[in-house]
Amino acid sequence: MRTLRIRIAYTKVEEAKYIAHLDLSRVFERACRRAGIPLAYSQGFNPHPKIAFGSALAVGVEGEQEYVDLELEKEMDLKELLGSLQEQLPKGIRLLEGRQINPKARALMAVLNGATYQIRTSLTLPLTEEKLQKAINDWMDRSYIPYIRYNKKGRVEKDIRPWVKELKGKIKDHEVIFDLEVEIGNQGSVRPEEVIASLKKLEELPLEMEFLRIRRTGIFVSYEGKKVSPLEQEAFGK
Amino acid sequence: MKYTDGAEIREAIEQYLPKVMKPTRYLGAEWNTVVKNWDEVKVRMAFAFPDVYEVGMSHLGLRIIYHLVNSYEDFLCERVFAPWVDMEEIMREKEIPLYGLESFRPLKDYDVVGFTLQYEMSFSNILNMLDLAGIPWRCEERSPEDPWIIAGGPCAYNPEPLAPFVDFFFVGEAEETLPQLLHMIQEQKENPVSRKEFLLKVAQVEGVYIPELYKVDYKEDGRIASITAEPGAPKEIKKAIVRDFDNSFFPTKPIVPYMEIVHDRIMLEVMRGCTRGCRFCQAGILYRPVRERSPETLLKQVDEMLKSTGYEEISLTSLSSGDYTCIQPVVQEILDKYSKDKVSVSLPSLRLDSFDVKLAEEIQKVRKTGLTFAPEAGTQRLRDVINKGVTEENLLETAESAFKSGWSSIKLYFMIGLPTETQEDLDGIASLAKKVADLGSKLGRRNVRVTVSTSSFVPKSHTPFQWEPQEGMLSLDRKQKYLREILRDRRIKYNYHDVETSFMEGVFAKGDRRLADVLELAVKKGCKFDGWHEHFKYDTWLEALEEVGLDPHFYANRAMDYDDVLPWDHIESGVSKKFLVHEHHKALKESLTLDCRFVDCTGCGICPERELQNDLKG
Ligand code: SF4
Numbered sequence: 001m002r003t004l005r006i007r008i009a010y011t012k013v014e015e016a017k018y019i020a021h022l023d024l025s026r027v028f029e030r031a032c033r034r035a036g037i038p039l040a041y042s043q044g045f046n047p048h049p050k051i052a053f054g055s056a057l058a059v060g061v062e063g064e065q066e067y068v069d070l071e072l073e074k075e076m077d078l079k080e081l082l083g084s085l086q087e088q089l090p091k092g093i094r095l096l097e098g099r100q101i102n103p104k105a106r107a108l109m110a111v112l113n114g115a116t117y118q119i120r121t122s123l124t125l126p127l128t129e130e131k132l133q134k135a136i137n138d139w140m141d142r143s144y145i146p147y148i149r150y151n152k153k154g155r156v157e158k159d160i161r162p163w164v165k166e167l168k169g170k171i172k173d174h175e176v177i178f179d180l181e182v183e184i185g186n187q188g189s190v191r192p193e194e195v196i197a198s199l200k201k202l203e204e205l206p207l208e209m210e211f212l213r214i215r216r217t218g219i220f221v222s223y224e225g226k227k228v229s230p231l232e233q234e235a236f237g238k
Numbered sequence: 239m240k241y242t243d244g245a246e247i248r249e250a251i252e253q254y255l256p257k258v259m260k261p262t263r264y265l266g267a268e269w270n271t272v273v274k275n276w277d278e279v280k281v282r283m284a285f286a287f288p289d290v291y292e293v294g295m296s297h298l299g300l301r302i303i304y305h306l307v308n309s310y311e312d313f314l315c316e317r318v319f320a321p322w323v324d325m326e327e328i329m330r331e332k333e334i335p336l337y338g339l340e341s342f343r344p345l346k347d348y349d350v351v352g353f354t355l356q357y358e359m360s361f362s363n364i365l366n367m368l369d370l371a372g373i374p375w376r377c378e379e380r381s382p383e384d385p386w387i388i389a390g391g392p393c394a395y396n397p398e399p400l401a402p403f404v405d406f407f408f409v410g411e412a413e414e415t416l417p418q419l420l421h422m423i424q425e426q427k428e429n430p431v432s433r434k435e436f437l438l439k440v441a442q443v444e445g446v447y448i449p450e451l452y453k454v455d456y457k458e459d460g461r462i463a464s465i466t467a468e469p470g471a472p473k474e475i476k477k478a479i480v481r482d483f484d485n486s487f488f489p490t491k492p493i494v495p496y497m498e499i500v501h502d503r504i505m506l507e508v509m510r511g512c513t514r515g516c517r518f519c520q521a522g523i524l525y526r527p528v529r530e531r532s533p534e535t536l537l538k539q540v541d542e543m544l545k546s547t548g549y550e551e552i553s554l555t556s557l558s559s560g561d562y563t564c565i566q567p568v569v570q571e572i573l574d575k576y577s578k579d580k581v582s583v584s585l586p587s588l589r590l591d592s593f594d595v596k597l598a599e600e601i602q603k604v605r606k607t608g609l610t611f612a613p614e615a616g617t618q619r620l621r622d623v624i625n626k627g628v629t630e631e632n633l634l635e636t637a638e639s640a641f642k643s644g645w646s647s648i649k650l651y652f653m654i655g656l657p658t659e660t661q662e663d664l665d666g667i668a669s670l671a672k673k674v675a676d677l678g679s680k681l682g683r684r685n686v687r688v689t690v691s692t693s694s695f696v697p698k699s700h701t702p703f704q705w706e707p708q709e710g711m712l713s714l715d716r717k718q719k720y721l722r723e724i725l726r727d728r729r730i731k732y733n734y735h736d737v738e739t740s741f742m743e744g745v746f747a748k749g750d751r752r753l754a755d756v757l758e759l760a761v762k763k764g765c766k767f768d769g770w771h772e773h774f775k776y777d778t779w780l781e782a783l784e785e786v787g788l789d790p791h792f793y794a795n796r797a798m799d800y801d802d803v804l805p806w807d808h809i810e811s812g813v814s815k816k817f818l819v820h821e822h823h824k825a826l827k828e829s830l831t832l833d834c835r836f837v838d839c840t841g842c843g844i845c846p847e848r849e850l851q852n853d854l855k856g
Contacts, residue, residue, distance in 0.1 A: 015265060015267050018255055018256075018261045018262055018265055018496075019262060020260075020262070020496075020497065023262070023496050023497050023498065026496075026498070027496060029548070029550075030269070030494055030547065030548030030549065031548060032548070033544075033548035033549075033550065033579070034546070034547070034548040047580055058256075059255075059256055059261055060255060060261070088548070090267065090269065090496070211253055
């Protein structure tokens, strides 16, 4: 039997941003079942639907362009699939585009290696544009930026600088809007809130940290200096 | 409270969602949620489940009541759960009131807040939730602008510890009477009469119990002298019962949560009631007689629910689904029709005979589920006392066929502290567990795993054992330690509950109204989530009892006399006291009472009194 693989770009915004990554697969599975989409399942006692995502989005972070791969058991018209799936998805998950991809294409997890974020936060004290730019430049000029994380093993210090490719910021009213580009590797990555927290601390910026509003504006395949969408077939197999 | 309208509350809550565990507990907006226009309905109800979201959403009663009320054009029903401690802390600190999940309106805005009473140890959460909502606890402290506080569920059969806090209790099955009450509330909103006049009117609805219309007097030794109904209120409250169960309301578009809940699947209610007659079992009395749904109805419901939910598993629920007379054809038909879509079936309550193993095997073809049996007692003698009509032979045969069909792990449930229990009965638990494990090893199964779980017997109201004392904590504790010793075997795992929780459960299960003061004080001192081991504050409960001046042993560990006035004597399950006394006698004589589904009526009394009969479809 020929299995069909579909790659879909979607948003995860509004209420849907609170759906945990672990629950997302179930949300898609049930939506597909309601929509009558013939998902392929793994073999064995506990068959799992063949649904695979790219890099996880933290709870509360909106995603403007996320990706999922679905494997089908039999052919289905793509337009019809997208239309009927959309009807069964919660508010905030909007399907943007879908393509049939090569069944042998590498998994999203394996190809996605870069992401951009927009982070908005309030100023706790006035700040000039100049000072902000200088702080960002100074921070970017550092060659080693330690960040402390806590995990099961305890306290771990990590250099987060290598993951940050670009950081820009501008002041608008009482808010700072940052645009951040990070690399995602198989060693992990850096979380946007870690970058902002480090910036605040090392460059002494008056940023409000409790309620950061974070959006992932894109996630992509960075290839020869270009950002390529995982929907573009050329990016695979190379 | 700082926030008073839905939009504000929503905004405030959303700010904190990324900071709490499992944020979708507090968000609403799941698939199949019913969101109605607040201003277009006449009566607004909040269904309140006094535990966390994932427990409450797994409850079939919630699914039924929520969609039932919403099926009326003039009514709206929203949901509210006990926020987990992390969220509660934020809500208290930021003064965000408890709200309904659909509209985010504060609970105070609703006309009715209806709690479900599944378990005595959730009582503290009821008061805590009212507090979070800024609603006064006692009926007498509330104003006409506050919602009516109502409650139903199994604990409504002895609701006395909650008497001062609840306006109306629903005794029995509320599918038909709840809409009737909501209509009355609508009328009261439109043309109000005095509280007293209204209460007396509502008191006429079948199964409605209004504690303030009943006066309880006590003897000097603390026992109840009398329970007197006010003129105009019924002397006895008869449980409400669904007569035409096959055609009664059942929701086929249940809500599908985002997060994983305890029972994350379609629940198909195949029947109601159980007449096996286990003498410790309260549900077996409360839901008599047996009423089954027809296969046609069930299959139609399955079809609708698979389409509306996208669930991949169907659980056939009831008190004992293996007894449903059409179980085999229904399971077969579901599997024939839907196993190609990877739909699986599970049976949460299995009976101990080989018929079920065949069935279980059938079910196993698609997905693996565990095998669980509840012999409840370790010897035939004690099983006869509790009228659990299974033999060791039954169990071993079943275990044998289960091992032969490929299972390697079996769970066994027992109770300790049952009336007349002796050392021999404890040894019996161990020897049964060993026999099962040996059988598995003999049949060549590797990784044989037998999990033995014991719970401590809590005498419950309306059962033949209601007069029995609960066994003391010390001796229960000793029994658990003894079992832990004699169950040492690498193939056997032993689980047990802490005895303090069972003791408090015993106090409230047989408690009276005076305990309301204790409950109030305990919640003020911080008690909540008592059913959660990590939150249960035993010492605080003892302190509260002490300060109020009540002795917990008086409730839990005292044998009651047949002619004592019981705190729940005015509430009728339909099963006669005469029958319960008779069953109690028979228990002590180790004499069995058969299941009236398969032999003649054994005389519990409900059928002739309510002009009903067991309604079997097979
Ligand atoms: S009245 Fe008789 S037939 Fe009906 S439930 Fe009771 S024992 Fe069974």
